[in-house]
Amino acid sequence: MWSLDFYKGKKVLITGHTGFKGSWMCEILLKAGAFVTGYALEPLKKENLFCILDLESRMNSVIGDVRDLRRLQQVFQETEPEIVFHLAAQPLVRESYKNPVYTYEVNVMGTVNLLECIRQTKSVKSLVNVTTDKVYENKEWCWGYREDDILKGYDPYSNSKSCSELVTYSYKNSFFSNAECAISTARAGNVIGGGDFAADRIIPDCVRAACKQEKIVVRNPYSIRPFQHVLEPVMAYLMIAQEQYQDKQLASSYNVGPEEKDCITTGKLVDLFCEKWGDSLQWVNVHDGGPHEAGFLKLDCAKIKQILSWKPVWGIEKAVEETVRWTKAWQRGEDVKAVMKEQIENYYLQMKGER
16 A cells, blocks of 8 residues: 555655755655655755755755766665665756757766666665656647657657656666566656746746736747646655555556646646736736747556556646745745645645545
């Protein structure tokens, strides 16, 4: 039975722990009683969730680059993790057009280096490599992509994540077919939630505009995306890692996304944000002629629902509401750790069917 109690006393290593998803995952695992080691670059911005939560003083935080194989090997040797979550990435589509070489180095060779470390570390029993919903060849069709659809990301970010999937597949077949380590990849949709300050993401753009009392600039209001609260995929990753730790036959590739009714246009998402924020907040459509991005993207999550009995807990309206609640608490200088604690506990109880 899936439970966060499983992680009590477990040694867990998270790459990319200083990022948005990584910080939420660290917070959950620390509350669950895990011994958490993180390996990542320094947080990129002055405002970041990792520092807001003071995670550096609460866990074993190692600053390093996943492209540095020797440094990563040293961390594995010193910490001997049992469970690994690979979140480190260059995660932005627009940035990948500006810096394609760096994007491929981090997202492809970073995965190679991580798998090489796991191949040499007998303590690791479970790995979840987090990729993206954008790994599929996008045909702009109206139904969700399934795990066995073609991997063929268009832009350098999406394509590098497709490559990360293929690298994982090759290592899994070549070196781990009879090994003790179970390996899965997880392909999640667009995440939102409190504490995301990244550039070129719609909710952080909304937050910045709202705090300045300006109109929100929306580049592609008609693009449809599988938006979901960050707790949805993070809890799914934790579930996958536990289930395959206990039964290696469950290791696979899994889509993690919202229900179809919650796959909405970016414009509708911003409408919801403005409604929840209040203060007569408005947005404006300003297409800037930027690089190619998919117009229509959905995931079919039947596999993880059937095999692991996972399902989304918060719909898009609840996701936006909780994002705004966190952000307004942060804006007022309130204790956002307390807000996160309540959100995590409420989500978890609902996930378990206890609320």
